[in-house]
Amino acid sequence: MLALGAASLLAASAVAPTAVAAPAESRPSVVLDWYDTTARTIAAAGAPTQVTNSRTWAVSWLAGARAGREVPAGVDRGDYQDAALASAVHSSLVALVPTRTEQLDAAFRRTLDGIPDGPAEDRGVAAGEREARSVLASREGDGLDPASVDAPFTVPPAAPGVWQPTPPAYAPATQYGNRVARPFVLAAPDQFRLGPPPALDSRRYRSDLAEVRAYGTADSTRRTAHQTETANFWYGSSLTLYTEPLRVALSRSAGSVEERAKLVALFHIASVDTQIATSDSKYAYLRWRPVTAIRTGAIDPDPDWTPLHNTPAHPDYPSGHNTFAGAAEEILSALTGPRTAPFELISPTAPGVTREYTDWHRLTAENVDARILSGIHTRSADESGVALGKKVAAYVLGASGRLLR
Structure with missing residues (x-):
């Protein structure tokens, strides 16, 4: 039940050769x-x-x-x-x-x-x-300015499964306003709203909670050094972390100026619409975060349980890092192919660490594990997030002709 699906994938990854340079241009x-x-x-x-x-x-x-x-x-x-x-x-x-x-x-x-x-x-x-x-x-007036994005949210009374501000800061909710922002392509923010998260009395919920309890606690004896590195590597801003992979894809594209500009445009349009859709599902279901569930829930409550990383100030379901990853993988795979020559990636939240990749899916798989290993998301939130991001990105790709006129 506690097996971390991608642990074997991460352990088996090998050091790849240095990234192949893009062809010289005139x-x-x-x-x-x-x-x-x-x-x-x-x-x-x-x-x-x-x-x-x-x-x-x-x-x-x-x-x-x-x-x-x-x-x-x-x-x-x-x-x-x-x-x-x-x-x-x-x-x-x-x-x-x-x-x-x-x-x-x-x-x-x-x-x-x-x-x-x-x-x-x-x-x-x-x-x-x-x-x-x-x-x-x-x-103009699309509701994506910072004040609108972080519009005030009234926290509902504490109840089983319901999101509450999390330690240590107990900060007010963020990104609530995204769910009423105007997308670029989606007909409405709730167009791809997810189904509900696992019920609190379900086997899947108990499995999810047990996994993050064991692997995501700050003093975990189950999490390996490589897994801790994975959690640290993907802890920062998704936009920052995906800037270099997109540049790699862009630099290796043989397309025209117009086609390469289209790659960048569709990547970020899908990202915006995915973030809007993410907040729609988050605030529709208001699922509590693991730290709240483990400290105050009915399943073996542990008031001293602390995650490896501080929990962001918004609900668990779905994971925003993973909706972003799913959308990014869908766009990059569709427009550049699922694999690429080896490239290196660094992270501002894992100083001194360099990782190498040869396909876009591996970035997604590591994001799924990282949020569990950080103690801040359940696997259901992560996997549902990937699925949501892929759906939104596929819809953006289908509308690209109209979008680009």
Whole structure:
């Protein structure tokens, strides 16, 4: 009952060779330049809420993908698409992160310096500015600003299975406002609402709780050193942790500027809509976190039980890390294939640790285990989260033609 399904997978993983470099390009990649510029912009001056930063990525790169989709006759295609992408992402980021205008303007000048002056550059810049204005206007008032995302939530009275603020901070609930935000593609936040979590008197619930009790406690004697490393590695922001895997996929893509911009746009649009759907299910069911269940529940209560990591301030079901992972895997597998040459990944919450991967599913599998090993989610919350993320991402992919016009 306590067996951790992916333990054997993690133990069996072997050290892979160094990542294979992307093929050289005839000139510096404007797509990668602006990917890195977007990442630096958000790292330096992003919002305090992850979904708001995902929205910044989605808006900027949706504008970029749209700007380069139709190339006017009589101009160089590559020059036009490079100028259009840079202009769209630049204009969007200046509007959304104005404190970085100086740095963004400098990056834009560097891009234009590498494109021959003439109609292709001029018309590409105009197209990018036009699409940025259009996408920004379409997302006005979508409820994904930090104040709306973290709208106040009234905690219900304590009862078996019902979420309560968790130790040590007992902080107010976060991300409640996501469930009423406007998605990019979903018809409504509850379009893919999950079925209810396992009943408190079910065998699955008892199994879930026993697993996290044994493997997720701070002083666990069952958790191996490698498993503790897994918990630490995936503890941070999903957006931060997946920035490099997406860049790897982007750098190895042989697609056009438009196709590569589409990859980034759809990845982040799926991420935003998945985070909205996640909060819908979380606050529909209000399932308590393991620390509350173990300390105060009816099954062998232990008031001193403490998880390896502090529990985030929102309900257990489903796991947001795993909805993000499921959506990411679905988009990357659909647009780049399920496997890739080996690549290395580091994490800000596991200093000095480098892990190597050759497929997108392994990232998901480690996320599932990590939240149990951290003591902050049940396996049901994790596995249901992956399924939800995949459903939302598949729907976004199906709507991509309409989305990108």
